[in-house]
Amino acid sequence: MQRLNLETTLARETISERELQEMKALLEAVEAMLQEQDGPGDDFLGWLDWPTTMKPEEIEKIKITAQQLREQSEVFLVIGIGGSYLGARAAIEWLTPPFTPNAKGNPEIIYAGHHLDSDYLFGLMQYLKDKEVTVNVISKSGTTTEPAISFRMVKALMEEKYGRDGAKDRIVVTTDAAKGALKTLADSEGYQTFVIPDDIGGRYSVLTPVGLLPIAVAGIDIESMLQGARDAQTLYNETVITDNPSYQYAAYRNALSRKGKTTEIMVSYDPSYHYMAEWWKQLFGESEGKDGKGIFPASLQLTTDLHSMGQYVQEGLRNLFETVVRTEKPVKDILVPDTGSDDDGLGYLAGKPLSLVNKKAMEGTSMAHTDGGVPVLQITIPEKSPYWAGQLFYFFMKSCAISGYLLGVNPFNQPGVEAYKANMFALLGKPGYEKLKKELESRWQE
Numbered sequence: 001m002q003r004l005n006l007e008t009t010l011a012r013e014t015i016s017e018r019e020l021q022e023m024k025a026l027l028e029a030v031e032a033m034l035q036e037q038d039g040p041g042d043d044f045l046g047w048l049d050w051p052t053t054m055k056p057e058e059i060e061k062i063k064i065t066a067q068q069l070r071e072q073s074e075v076f077l078v079i080g081i082g083g084s085y086l087g088a089r090a091a092i093e094w095l096t097p098p099f100t101p102n103a104k105g106n107p108e109i110i111y112a113g114h115h116l117d118s119d120y121l122f123g124l125m126q127y128l129k130d131k132e133v134t135v136n137v138i139s140k141s142g143t144t145t146e147p148a149i150s151f152r153m154v155k156a157l158m159e160e161k162y163g164r165d166g167a168k169d170r171i172v173v174t175t176d177a178a179k180g181a182l183k184t185l186a187d188s189e190g191y192q193t194f195v196i197p198d199d200i201g202g203r204y205s206v207l208t209p210v211g212l213l214p215i216a217v218a219g220i221d222i223e224s225m226l227q228g229a230r231d232a233q234t235l236y237n238e239t240v241i242t243d244n245p246s247y248q249y250a251a252y253r254n255a256l257s258r259k260g261k262t263t264e265i266m267v268s269y270d271p272s273y274h275y276m277a278e279w280w281k282q283l284f285g286e287s288e289g290k291d292g293k294g295i296f297p298a299s300l301q302l303t304t305d306l307h308s309m310g311q312y313v314q315e316g317l318r319n320l321f322e323t324v325v326r327t328e329k330p331v332k333d334i335l336v337p338d339t340g341s342d343d344d345g346l347g348y349l350a351g352k353p354l355s356l357v358n359k360k361a362m363e364g365t366s367m368a369h370t371d372g373g374v375p376v377l378q379i380t381i382p383e384k385s386p387y388w389a390g391q392l393f394y395f396f397m398k399s400c401a402i403s404g405y406l407l408g409v410n411p412f413n414q415p416g417v418e419a420y421k422a423n424m425f426a427l428l429g430k431p432g433y434e435k436l437k438k439e440l441e442s443r444w445q446e
């Protein structure tokens with residue numbers, strides 16, 4: 001079993017061996033809290049052994065449903081927000097080769113329910129009108145406003161296109177086993193449903209039906225992804241702390257933040273990591289950002305953003321550290337063409353693999369950033385594959401739990417998310433929010 005590699009050389013100057021040794025006892029205490037399940041949020045630890053406890057029948061049901069949905073559709077619409085769509089999108093965009101053509105049998109995967117923009121939804125409705133469509137609406141609570149509004153519109157469109165019975169065969173719901181408006185609707189309409197386990201929160205749910213169904217509809221091998229997660233469950237629960245990269249990653253983050261490095265930038269040199277970074281930002285941001293604490297997770301796409309944000313990283317406020325995520329080798333490596341001419345000044349690169357050029361750009365950038373006071377951690381994955389997506393997801397979830405406990409917060413709740421919702425409901429006149437509405441309106445008038 002191979003692990004991903006965490007390289008810390010370019011951050012070591014900021015953390016001494018002694019400091020890391022001092023953290024060992026803390027890390028052991030945190031590991032004990034996770035294993036004994038007696039830390040804050042201990043009723044949300046289902047993801048810890050999920051890869052080995054998920055029932056084979058459920059995996060089979062996902063695969064069968066995904067195959068049916070693929071055969072039925074040109075477009076597969078995933079409706080969800082936050083942890084209810086980011087994991088699926090991260091895996092799908094990481095693993096689907098760019099410019100892959102879609103057709104019935106290998107549908108285009110598109111997303112809704114992750115914002116409230118009218119133009120987007122209007123455009124989406126127009127786009128779906130003439131396509132063969134299937135839908136997976138995902139919401140653990142079953143009451144989240146953004147996906148509920150999108151689904152209300154999409155449901156009406158599906159019923160107009162296929163009739164109520166036809167729509168029923170094209171809509172799959174992933175939600176709580178018993179509660180929530182979406183569950184009630186699914187039962188009354190007779191939609192096929194998948195259950196989000198009670199003890200797994202949204203941002204830790206990518207390896208449950210929340211992520212696995214859309215990922216399987218995209219044609220990705222979920223058995224292999226789960227195998228990666230199972231191996232990760234063994235590898236990253238290794239209790240010899242110094243031998244476990246998920247502990248080391250959490251320890252470095254914690255030590256760096258205590259030295260004032262309070263913003264972590266996930267950096268990649270491959271655009272397919274974009275949504276992996278979005279998923280990672282939600283995982284760490286929502287897990288750690290509370291009680292006035294937390295490292296602010298940001299992301300950059302290099303070398304693209306070196307021409308927009310590179311200046312800031314090199315010389316701006318020195319509260320940054322960087323975590324590069326990279327794949328050892330691309331799926332297809334192409335060569336810089338040898339044209340026999342140096343007219344464009346690229347003769348020195350003729351015949352060289354583009355992956356080498358990209359790697360040297362990364363090495364040069366990492367060294368420049370370190371010299372500029374931005375410590376760099378590097379996570380290397382041997383290859384882009386479903387197996388490694390499974391390992392990577394589990395690695396980050398485990399690191400995040402440890403990191404949250406090290407920080408002294410509950411990494412499994414998100415009380416702060418309610419504040420905007422309450423204000424929005426009050427301002428929209430939702431029954432029960434009359435008092436708050438008055439308070440908010442008087443504040444705007446002042």
Ligand code: PA5
Pocket residue numbers: 081082083084138139140141142143144147201202203204286414
């Ligand atoms: O991680 C979380 O719990 C959140 O980001 C949720 O996934 C998000 O708020 C969506 O919630 P729900 O699935 O209940 O619609």
